[in-house]
Structures are given as structure tokens and as C-alpha cells.
Amino acid sequence: MVRRLLLACAAVTLVAQAPVISFDKTHHDFGRITPDRKAAAKYRVTNTGNAILSITQVRPSCGCTATVLGKWSIGPGEGTDLEATFDPKGLKGGVRKSIEVVCNDPKTPTVSLTLEAEVVQEIMPSVESVYFHLVPKSATTRGSVRYASGNGEAVQLLDAKAPGAPFLSFGYRQEGKDVVLEVAFDGRKVPAGRFRGVEQATVRFSNPRMNQLPLNIQWELKPSIQTSPMELVFQDAPGKELRQKLSLKQADGRAFRITATRCSLNGVRVEGLGAKAAAQEVSVVLPATLKAGRYSEVLSLNTDDPDQPELTIRLAVILK
Incomplete structure (x- = not known):
């Protein structure tokens, strides 16, 4: 009976002996800082338990570093400092970082420390x-x-x-x-x-x-010569000639002439050229030889207007 009582007391004593990790703070605010200078903060670590506290890892998030300045093993009632350094280079505005401290405290094996700053340019x-x-x-x-x-x-x-x-x-x-x-x-x-x-x-x-x-x-x-529509869409069956009207207007009312045309799609021609006027209407004609398919092309018009020597019109063609 006495032996069982002694064993029980010893077990209670063993369970009661444990390290306890505590910090003077778990958050640090640097306030406003500039991105050209690193900032450092210290967190005081204390062992308030009755067994040796061992810090096994310190894991900072990206953009900062952290290390224990003193001992990694702390006796009961003792303390040490953990220093975190934050590099604000390349950052701006509100920034928040964290540091995870891993130890042998059975109740609190990890502690998250945080720091924040408002990074401002000079x-x-x-x-x-x-x-x-x-x-x-x-x-x-x-x-x-x-x-x-x-x-x-x-x-x-x-x-x-x-x-x-x-x-x-x-x-x-x-x-x-x-x-x-x-x-x-x-x-x-x-x-x-x-x-x-x-x-x-x-x-x-x-x-x-x-x-x-x-x-x-x-x-x-802003285009000197405005076109309407801005894109020509052709949708029909293949094997026949297709045409669309294109209106052109000079914004300042000056007369102009279309001097040349070219298209990324072979066989496309423009009818109604030659007249010199501030407002013109021409016809864009697709050849009957085009095969079935989808085409995305560009029609270029050269003009004698000094402010708009070239116009580009998108052509969307669906033949099926």
C-alpha cells in the first residue's frame, strides 16, 4: 500500500514538472517605415515552468528573418531574447509577417509571433x-x-x-x-x-x-478619318461574291482621297475610289473563290490626309 502511494506521488511530481513558454508580447508594430532600411524587433521569451524549456525551431515567413539571441535552452525562471528583422525593400502599403516558434512546452508547442508595418516611399x-x-x-x-x-x-x-x-x-x-x-x-x-x-x-x-x-x-x-462601321462582318455561304458598305468621314470637314488599298486576304477589292471629298462611301468586296471557313483579316487604306495617312479596318468572315 505504501509502495503504491509513493509511486503515485512520484508520477504526480513528474507530470507537474514541465516547461511553460511565455512572451512579453506576441505582436510588434513598426509603424511607418521606408523601404530602404531594415527594421528589427525583439520579443522577450521567459520560461515560467519548472523544467528546462527548449526552443527547437524558429520559422519566419517570407521577407523577414528571426533568431534567438541568447540560449536556446532556458531554465525555470530564466529568459532570452528573440530578434526578428524585416526587410521592406520592394514593398509598399500595409504589410504583416509572422514567426512560428516551436518548443517543448507540452501545452503550447508552437507560438505565433506577428509584426506589421506601413511601408511608405519617401x-x-x-x-x-x-x-x-x-x-x-x-x-x-x-x-x-x-x-x-x-x-x-x-x-x-x-x-x-x-x-x-x-x-x-x-x-x-x-x-x-x-x-x-x-x-x-x-x-x-x-x-x-x-x-x-x-x-x-x-x-x-x-x-x-x-x-x-x-x-x-x-x-x-483620335482618328482624323472616322469609319463606320469600325469592323466589317461577312457571314454567308461560300461560292458567291459578298460586299459591304464602308463610310468614311474627315473629322474637320477636309476633303481627302483614298490613294491605295491592300488586304491580308487575297482577292479582296475596294470599289468607289477616286473621288476627293470629306465624306465618302466605298464598297468592300470579297471574291466568290473563298472557301468555307473563318477568316480574321485586316484591310489597309492609304489616304492623302496628312493627319491620317493610313486606316486599318478589321474584316471578320464566316463562310459555311
Whole structure:
């Protein structure tokens, strides 16, 4: 009887001896940080149990590293520090990371530590691209980009340039600690034969750590000669000639002439050419020799209009 009682007491003593892991905090907020500097946080680990606590693994999520600074085995009542380092390079906005700590605490074998930050650029553009869509050839259109201060210091813009794009010009104004860049697109300065494009501008600042930023500028001119319809659809049985009407109109009312035609589909011809007028109607004719099938082709029209020397019309053909 006495022996069984001693064994039971020993078993209770063994069960009661166990490590207990605890942290002074499980979350750290870095607040606002810039992407050029790593940030570090410390978490204090304490063993509040009555057996040795062994930390066996520290598993950080992508974008941060973590390690135990002191001992990996901690006696009862002792503590050590775990340090997490976060690299914000290439990130922006709110970011949250986690670290999983694995130990021999029987009740809490894993603990999840978290950290968060708001990654801000020292100079923050409101947009990374400016779009000029269907700009009239005879007009000037404007867009703007705000460069906001992310570090509390005034943004100082030096200049903005877009090499090889004489139709773009830049100006800027200070608004508090921010700068607003104004981009002007002058359709009259676009070289003949160009109707759309993507330009790369460089905006320079006095900030030594962030002295320049790229700015994409995409543009498309409004057609000088408008077509109706914009796509011709042919759907019928094979073995017969098919035709569709195509109307063309010069936006400014100037007379023009179609000087040449070509099509990616052999045998297609355009009838009604030759007249010089601001509004014209021609017929696009498909040959009877076309076999059954689906065709997606392009019809090109050359004109003597200096603002629209070439027109392209999509042809969709279904013969079955």
C-alpha cells in the first residue's frame, strides 16, 4: 500500500514538472517605415515552468528573418531574447509577417509571433502612368501626377524629361510638402504617321536617396478619318461574291482621297475610289473563290490626309 502511494506521488511530481513558454508580447508594430532600411524587433521569451524549456525551431515567413539571441535552452525562471528583422525593400502599403516558434512546452508547442508595418516611399506618386486617350490632333490635353511626401520633408522636383517626345511638356507646382507635376500632350507636334505610343519620362528630385522616378505616358490620337462601321462582318455561304458598305468621314470637314488599298486576304477589292471629298462611301468586296471557313483579316487604306495617312479596318468572315 505504501509502495503504491509513493509511486503515485512520484508520477504526480513528474507530470507537474514541465516547461511553460511565455512572451512579453506576441505582436510588434513598426509603424511607418521606408523601404530602404531594415527594421528589427525583439520579443522577450521567459520560461515560467519548472523544467528546462527548449526552443527547437524558429520559422519566419517570407521577407523577414528571426533568431534567438541568447540560449536556446532556458531554465525555470530564466529568459532570452528573440530578434526578428524585416526587410521592406520592394514593398509598399500595409504589410504583416509572422514567426512560428516551436518548443517543448507540452501545452503550447508552437507560438505565433506577428509584426506589421506601413511601408511608405519617401516620395509617393499618385499614379505610375498617365493616359491620353483619343486626343484630337489639333488640341492640347493635360494630365497630372501628385508626388506626396512620405517622410515629412518637402518634395523638391528638379525637372521632368521625355527624350524623343517633342509633343510632351512638363510643369509643376508646390502644394504644401507635395509637388504636382503637370503633363501636357500637344497633338499638333506628333510626327506624321504616328497615332499611338508609350513614352518613358524621367522625373528627377533633390532627394539623395530617391533622386528619380520613371513615369509611363501612353497616348492615342483620335482618328482624323472616322469609319463606320469600325469592323466589317461577312457571314454567308461560300461560292458567291459578298460586299459591304464602308463610310468614311474627315473629322474637320477636309476633303481627302483614298490613294491605295491592300488586304491580308487575297482577292479582296475596294470599289468607289477616286473621288476627293470629306465624306465618302466605298464598297468592300470579297471574291466568290473563298472557301468555307473563318477568316480574321485586316484591310489597309492609304489616304492623302496628312493627319491620317493610313486606316486599318478589321474584316471578320464566316463562310459555311
